[in-house]
Amino acid sequence: MAENGSTNQSDKILATNAKFVPTALSASGGEDLACDSDACDPVDWQTAMRLAVRNSKQLLEILGIPFGRADSSGSGDSAVFSGIQGEQDFPTFVPLEFLRRMKPGDANDPLLRQVLPIAAEDVPQQGESADPVGDLDSLSAPGLLHKYHGRALLVVSGACGVHCRYCFRREFPYQQESGPVDRWNQAIEYLQRNPEIEEVLLSGGDPLTLTDQALSHLIDRLETVEHVRRLRIHSRMPIVIPQRVTDRLIDRLTGSRLTAWLVVHANHPRELDEHVLNALARLINRGIPVLNQAVLLKGVNDDSKILADLCRRLVDHRIQPYYLHQLDRVRGATHFDVSVDHGRQLMKELREVLPGYAVPQYVVEQSGEPSKTPI
Ligand code: SF4
Numbered sequence: 001m002a003e004n005g006s007t008n009q010s011d012k013i014l015a016t017n018a019k020f021v022p023t024a025l026s027a028s029g030g031e032d033l034a035c036d037s038d039a040c041d042p043v044d045w046q047t048a049m050r051l052a053v054r055n056s057k058q059l060l061e062i063l064g065i066p067f068g069r070a071d072s073s074g075s076g077d078s079a080v081f082s083g084i085q086g087e088q089d090f091p092t093f094v095p096l097e098f099l100r101r102m103k104p105g106d107a108n109d110p111l112l113r114q115v116l117p118i119a120a121e122d123v124p125q126q127g128e129s130a131d132p133v134g135d136l137d138s139l140s141a142p143g144l145l146h147k148y149h150g151r152a153l154l155v156v157s158g159a160c161g162v163h164c165r166y167c168f169r170r171e172f173p174y175q176q177e178s179g180p181v182d183r184w185n186q187a188i189e190y191l192q193r194n195p196e197i198e199e200v201l202l203s204g205g206d207p208l209t210l211t212d213q214a215l216s217h218l219i220d221r222l223e224t225v226e227h228v229r230r231l232r233i234h235s236r237m238p239i240v241i242p243q244r245v246t247d248r249l250i251d252r253l254t255g256s257r258l259t260a261w262l263v264v265h266a267n268h269p270r271e272l273d274e275h276v277l278n279a280l281a282r283l284i285n286r287g288i289p290v291l292n293q294a295v296l297l298k299g300v301n302d303d304s305k306i307l308a309d310l311c312r313r314l315v316d317h318r319i320q321p322y323y324l325h326q327l328d329r330v331r332g333a334t335h336f337d338v339s340v341d342h343g344r345q346l347m348k349e350l351r352e353v354l355p356g357y358a359v360p361q362y363v364v365e366q367s368g369e370p371s372k373t374p375i
Contacts, residue, residue, distance in 0.1 A: 042275075045237070045244040049161065049209070052095040056087055056117050059094055063112065064104050086121030086332045090170045093163040098240040101270055110268045110300040114164055121165065121332035130171040132328040134367030144187035146197070148371055151232075153201040154187055156218065159209040162240040166295060166336045168328035169205070184218065191225045199230040200258075208237035212248045219256055231258040234293075236265040239272075242279035254286050263322060267294045267301050269309040277317050284318050291322035294360065296343055297336045304349035311350065311358045321360035326375060328365060340364075340375060347375075 043051070053059050060067060094115045102109045140146040145153040155172070163170075191197055200222055207215065222228055231253075237244040253260040262283060266272055280290050292314050294301065301307055311321045324347070327337050347362045363372040 042243045045241050045246070046211075048095050048097060048241045048243065052093050052162075053099060054091060054093055056092045059092060059099070059112075059116065062099065063102060063106075063109075065107050084117055084119055084122050086165075087117035090117075090163060090165075090167075090332070092117060093160065095161060095241050097242065097275070098162055098271075101273055108299065110306075111270060113299050114166070114267065114297065115162060117165060118335070120335040124331070125329075125334040128329050128331045128334055130331055132168055132330050132367070133365045135169065135172060137367070141186040141190040142183055144190055146190075146194070150196055151199045151201060152191060152194075152197045153203050154184070155204055156184075156202050156207045157205040157209045160204065160206045161209060161237040161244070164236075166297060166327060166330070166333040168330045168333075170330055170332065184221065188221050188225065191222070191228060195227045197225075198227060199232060200225075200228055201232045201234060203234045206235050206237050207233055208235040208244050208249075212246055212252065215249070216252045219252060219258070223257055229259060230261065231256065232261045232263060234263045234265070238262070238264050238279050238283075239266045239276055242275045245279035245282055250283060250286050250288070253283075253288055261289050261291065263291045263293055264319070265293055265295075266310065266314075267297060268306060269313045272310075272313050272317070280319060281317065289320070290318070291320045292360075293323040293325060294321075295325045295327060295336075296338045296346070296362075297327065298338050300336070302338045302342065302346070304346045304353075307346060308350055308353050311354055311360065315355075315358045321358055323372070324360040324362045326362070326364035343375060 042048075053062065057067070092115065098111065098115075102111045106112070134147075135145055138145040138147045140152070143155045145155065147153070158172075160167075191200065202218075210218070219231065222231060233253075235244075253262075264280070266276075284290055294307075294310065296302060301310065307324070314321050324343075326340065326343060327333065329337065343362055347359070350359050361372075362375045364375055366373050
């Protein structure tokens with residue numbers, strides 16, 4: 001039985017157009033792997049993880065993009081995808097559910113740009129660092145970051161449902177700081193000793209890469225800390241693999257004595273397809289508030305019309321635009337940077353066309369500050 005209660009459907013690919021099925025998968029699975037319409041049954045989320053595309057060469061082949069055409073660095077170098085160091089250190093990982101929202105043949109597709117390693121990652125830039133937001137200085141117990149008053153963040157998984165090239169934790173030492181359930185003992189003890197912590201954030205990596213069973217066990221433990229009242233889950237899984245929103249997950253969150261909030265992460269309106277919005281609606285319909293945070297990214301959403309479309313699509317579906325983050329200058333991601341002046345101009349334009357509740361806060365995280373800093 002799969003996690004979502006359906007029977008095992010691992011020999012089918014969910015709603016993935018045949019033209020998007022990687023050659024290797026087609027060859028290994030024959031016709032069962034191909035599905036010509038959106039009416040196909042979805043695979044469970046763990047199968048979707050297993051089927052994810054894991055190298056840039058295959059990603060471009062599926063999209064019908066010759067290597068030389070997708071050089072977003074602007075250098076015109078046609079060999080940008082042949083084994084850049086950035087991809088070796090932080091491998092490509094793109095689930096088919098996300099890939100199928102990209103436009104075939106479009107080297108500048110905004111979803112593709114978020115996940116495609118390019119040569120610019122290997123060119124060191126001033127001001128970059130491995131830990132731009134000071135995570136490691138905030139470790140209070142293994143896997144537990146205590147930066148802000150009243151809240152603590154638990155890094156519960158090093159895995160993600162997609163690898164975003166701009167990720168500020170792309171060099172986080174997950175093996176040391178997250179792990180099996182037993183590794184959380186010290187974090188739970190720390191929470192017990194600090195009664196001012198009323199909210200625990202689950203982050204990673206992506207906390208929804210844990211199984212429902214492991215997540216439920218962790219929630220059991222957090223519920224024993226009497227002064228913790230709220231549980232906030234930060235996850236991109238419902239965006240990239242929407243079938244991760246299982247009935248069992250919803251039941252566990254709504255059944256907890258902790259008030260659960262979900263913060264998802266979408267940067268472009270095209271990420272919010274029907275499958276994603278249906279999954280999020282199931283959470284919202286059961287009373288779980290859903291917020292969205294986005295990162296301001298050059299070549300992806302540095303345009304007020306795109307941002308306004310994203311915000312409209314969110315509020316049309318009862319999802320609150322929460323933060324628009326200035327890029328954290330992690331090593332290998334500076335080519336995504338947008339100037340603060342341009343960011344301010346975009347925010348001005350957003351305020352001119354959107355109701356106030358639909359405008360996210362434009363913020364930057366500065367190491368050592370007691371909260372995110374509004375820009
Ligand atoms: S899903 Fe989140 S944690 Fe994972 S790579 Fe993307 S931004 Fe980073």
